[in-house]
Amino acid sequence: xxxxxxxxxxxxxxxxxxxxxxxxxxxxxxxxxxxxxxxxxxxxxxxxxxxxxxxxxxxxxxxxxxxxxxxxxxxxxxxxxxxxxxxxxxxxxxxxxxxxxxxxxxxxxxxxxxxxxxxxxxxxxxxxxxxxxxxxxxxxxxxxxxxxxxxxxxxxxxxxxxxxxxxxxxxxxxxxxxxxxxxxxxxxxxxxxxxxxxxxxxxxxxxxxxxxxxxxxxxxxxxxxxxxxxxxxxxxxxxxxxxxxxxxxxxxxxxxxxxxxx
Amino acid sequence: xxxxxxxxxxxxxxxxxxxxxxxxxxxxxxxxxxxxxxxxxxxxxxxxxxxxxxxxxxxxxxxxxxxxxxxxxxxxxxxxxxxxxxxxxxxxxxxxxxxxxxxxxxxxxxxxxxxxxxxxxxxxxxxxxxxxxxxxxxxxxxxxxxxxxxxxxxxxxxxxxxxxxxxxxxxxxxxxxxxxxxxxxxxxxxxxxxxxxxxxxxxxxxxxxxxxxxxxxxxxxxxxxxxxxxxxxxxxxxxxxxxxxxxxxxxxxxxxxxxxxxxxxxxxxxxxxxxxxxxxxxxxxxxxxxxxxxxxxxxxxxxxxxxxxxxxxxxxxxxxxxxxxxxxxxxxxxxxxxxxxxxxxxxxxxxxxxxxxxxxxxxxxxxxxxxxxxxxxxxxxxxxxxxxxxxxxxx
Ligand SMILES: Cc1cc2nc3c(=O)[nH]c(=O)nc-3n(C[C@H](O)[C@H](O)[C@H](O)COP(=O)(O)OP(=O)(O)OC[C@H]3O[C@@H](n4cnc5c(N)ncnc54)[C@H](O)[C@@H]3O)c2cc1C
Ligand SMILES: Nc1ncnc2c1ncn2[C@@H]1O[C@H](COP(=O)(O)O)[C@@H](O)[C@H]1O
Numbered sequence: 091x092x093x094x095x096x097x098x099x100x101x102x103x104x105x106x107x108x109x110x111x112x113x114x115x116x117x118x119x120x121x122x123x124x125x126x127x128x129x130x131x132x133x134x135x136x137x138x139x140x141x142x143x144x145x146x147x148x149x150x151x152x153x154x155x156x157x158x159x160x161x162x163x164x165x166x167x168x169x170x171x172x173x174x175x176x177x178x179x180x181x182x183x184x185x186x187x188x189x190x191x192x193x194x195x196x197x198x199x200x201x202x203x204x205x206x207x208x209x210x211x212x213x214x215x216x217x218x219x220x221x222x223x224x225x226x227x228x229x230x231x232x233x234x235x236x237x238x239x240x241x242x243x244x245x246x247x248x249x250x251x252x253x254x255x256x257x258x259x260x261x262x263x264x265x266x267x268x269x270x271x272x273x274x275x276x277x278x279x280x281x282x283x284x285x286x287x288x289x290x291x292x293x294x295x296x297x298x299x300x301x302x303x304x305x306x307x308x309x310x311x312x313x314x315x316x317x318x319x320x321x322x323x324x325x326x327x328x329x330x331x332x333x334x335x336x337x338x339x340x341x342x343x344x345x346x347x348x349x350x351x352x
Numbered sequence: 353x354x355x356x357x358x359x360x361x362x363x364x365x366x367x368x369x370x371x372x373x374x375x376x377x378x379x380x381x382x383x384x385x386x387x388x389x390x391x392x393x394x395x396x397x398x399x400x401x402x403x404x405x406x407x408x409x410x411x412x413x414x415x416x417x418x419x420x421x422x423x424x425x426x427x428x429x430x431x432x433x434x435x436x437x438x439x440x441x442x443x444x445x446x447x448x449x450x451x452x453x454x455x456x457x458x459x460x461x462x463x464x465x466x467x468x469x470x471x472x473x474x475x476x477x478x479x480x481x482x483x484x485x486x487x488x489x490x491x492x493x494x495x496x497x498x499x500x501x502x503x504x505x506x507x508x509x510x511x512x513x514x515x516x517x518x519x520x521x522x523x524x525x526x527x528x529x530x531x532x533x534x535x536x537x538x539x540x541x542x543x544x545x546x547x548x549x550x551x552x553x554x555x556x557x558x559x560x561x562x563x564x565x566x567x568x569x570x571x572x573x574x575x576x577x578x579x580x581x582x583x584x585x586x587x588x589x590x591x592x593x594x595x596x597x598x599x600x601x602x603x604x605x606x607x608x609x610x611x612x613x614x615x616x617x618x619x620x621x622x623x624x625x626x627x628x629x630x631x632x633x634x635x636x637x638x639x640x641x642x643x644x645x646x647x648x649x650x651x652x653x654x655x656x657x658x659x660x661x662x663x664x665x666x667x668x669x670x671x672x673x674x675x676x677x678x679x680x681x682x683x684x685x686x687x688x689x690x691x692x693x694x695x696x697x698x699x700x701x702x703x704x705x706x707x708x709x710x711x712x713x714x715x716x717x718x719x720x721x722x723x724x725x726x727x728x729x730x731x732x733x734x735x736x737x738x739x740x741x742x743x744x745x746x747x
Contacts, residue, residue, distance in 0.1 A: 178389060184535060185528065214556065215537035217525035220493070224529035229608045230493055232522035246612070251491070252518055253430050254614040261608035267522075296389045304389045305355050313534035313570035319563045322555060325705060330714070330725040335732035342687075342708060342733070343740045345724055349706055350583060351628060351685050352652065352741055 091144035093135040094204045097128040099156040100212045124159045127207030129275035145169040165283035176295040181309030188221030193299040204265040219267040230265040357407045420571040423449045424509040427460040437515030443585035448544040463489035473591035487605040497526040498604035516576040534567035535574040628654035635690015651741040675700040689730045693718025
């Protein structure tokens with residue numbers, strides 16, 4: 091089974107502040123890490139490989155330094171790594187990102203299964219996975235809690251729905267977005283890290299894609315536009331309320347209904 | 353933003369023309385002049401196109417926004433049962449549609465849903481589009497996307513609002529990608545401009561900043577919206593609007609997904625996921641007294657949490673502990689009952705949207721972090737509050 095895992099590099103913390111004058115995001119440092127949710131995707135792929143054999147290919151789109159997430163994946167046991175990097179991809183929103191990833195996946199050879207994380211900690215949309223599925227015209231399943239088995243070219247999984255847990259069987263190839271409850275990700279192995287020190291990472295640019303139309307990528311390929319960013323309203327009210335217990339219970343009750351919490 | 357339009361028939365000398373570009377981004381492919389990835393949008397070719405060989409098309413000129421009309425609400429449901437976020441979206445859709453003189457549509461996809469569809473007519477909408485087939489009884493991504501596509505192609509809605517539920521969050525991106533349009537996730541505030549552009553505001557970076565997002569040059573505009581941030585529409589006794597059944601062909605109902613089995617979920621959620629938390633502290637004197645806390649939590653649909661001393665006393669699993677050595681929570685509401693609010697505890701909950709603290713000591717530190725500080729005895733207030741919430745539910 092050939093499995094592709096989509097992994098993104100994200101900022102170390104999501105503590106960000108908006109400069110009230112310039113409207114620019116001030117970040118605390120520029121340290122980057124692997125999107126924690128994607129480690130669950132990678133762990134799922136490694137377990138499937140251990141059980142059913144095959145290969146695990148990690149793919150990421152980002153600047154050159156995003157290569158680090160592939161190195162980390164190598165030290166966890168991934169077989170191949172692809173970095174999609176091109177300045178023409180700068181400014182991509184969900185549509186442009188998912189399209190570039192789908193093109194990268196297409197040009198990386200065949201696959202049986204694509205696994206994505208639940209969401210990223212910076213983009214935080216949980217939309218890239220299903221959109222990749224759409225571009226590749228394969229079924230996609232989100233909120234995957236558990237893998238039951240792979241048999242007869244079908245994978246059986248449990249997924250989380252609002253009021254139920256569904257067991258579903260999906261024909262391969264397909265795309266899964268896995269929940270963080272699926273498996274505990276393994277730690278990178280020191281030995282593997284050493285062994286894969288010089289293992290190459292395949293770099294793809296727009297020129298490697300079948301669809302080279304520059305208008306489909308980066309800012310041009312992004313239908314959404316961020317108009318402005320601003321700090322959230324912080325609830326800085328501090329009110330002390332005294333009274334009889336009836337009054338106090340009544341006051342809490344009316345506060346709850348004003349807040350639409352009951 | 354915009355794109356370059358090549359008028360092939362106006363280019364007399366193709367070989368000569370492509371030399372205009374300093375980046376070698378113009379090339380000849382199958383006898384036509386094309387622009388490749390080398391283009392920097394420097395506009396030199398446009399400036400030198402004296403006969404209009406290459407034109408710059410501003411993106412909003414290519415889209416005729418007046419062709420896209422109506423605000424659509426996707427009716428979220430499981431087994432036909434309408435998710436309450438739907439009524440919140442209807443209320444917002446009515447407000448937005450009112451501003452630009454559009455209609456409000458509901459799209460309801462499922463099986464055996466005709467009866468529930470009538471219920472939607474009590475909320476002041478214009479039309480419910482119902483697609484009702486046995487193959488749609490369970491949510492499966494391909495047929496639901498196909499039906500959605502058919503609806504959009506027929507109705508051409510200006511904007512579509514979808515609940516950010518486990519279904520909405522995967523259906524919306526499939527549909528958005530099919531139409532190559534924008535989708536903004538998890539919006540908390542929505543507005544609309546006179547030119548029908550939807551103003552979508554969502555928290556980003558873990559809620560540390562807010563982003564305002566527009567989809568200025570694509571239609572339909574799509575947004576998923578968080579549950580419980582908008583006011584639900586009020587039910588009106590009389591029915592208005594109409595129901596239209598939308599037929600689809602068999603091919604669109606095909607799926608590579610088979611639902612083998614569904615199991616009802618147990619309610620218990622982790623503290624981090626809870627929207628509402630009731631936290632108990634040492635003000636609760638005995639384990640039996642915890643009952644009043646559980647009753648309040650039940651009435652509120654809340655999870656119960658505790659301070660460290662109660663966990664150490666063995667009344668709670670350590671997963672229920674909030675604080676420095678416990679969990680960090682950020683619910684919409686936390687009600688603390690008999691909690692002093694030491695820094696170690698407050699560190700785990702002071703980012704909550706709303707904090708109501710009940711404590712009989714007016715000097716308790718919890719009142720420094722509480723938005724609503726209730727000075728009084730939990731043994732009197734908590735049962736009275738529970739009773740009020742319950743009796744309101746009975747009306
Ligand atoms: C390193 C370290 C880490 C820690 N980590 C945590 C942690 O993660 N989580 C945590 O909770 N604690 C933690 N603690 C312990 C913490 O310092 C406090 O001891 C604890 O939070 C106090 O819990 P409490 O508010 O329930 O009890 P108390 O401090 O005893 O407060 C009880 C409160 O209830 C009020 N009260 C009493 N009767 C009533 C009544 N009838 N009606 C209304 N109010 C009433 C009192 O006025 C008082 O304010 C930590 C301590 C250390 C040193
Ligand atoms: N730039 C990227 N490179 C690789 N995978 C990505 C990228 N962006 C998103 N993904 C995948 O899509 C999932 C959802 O991301 P998001 O929609 O940003 O929340 C992530 O968990 C990743 O698996």
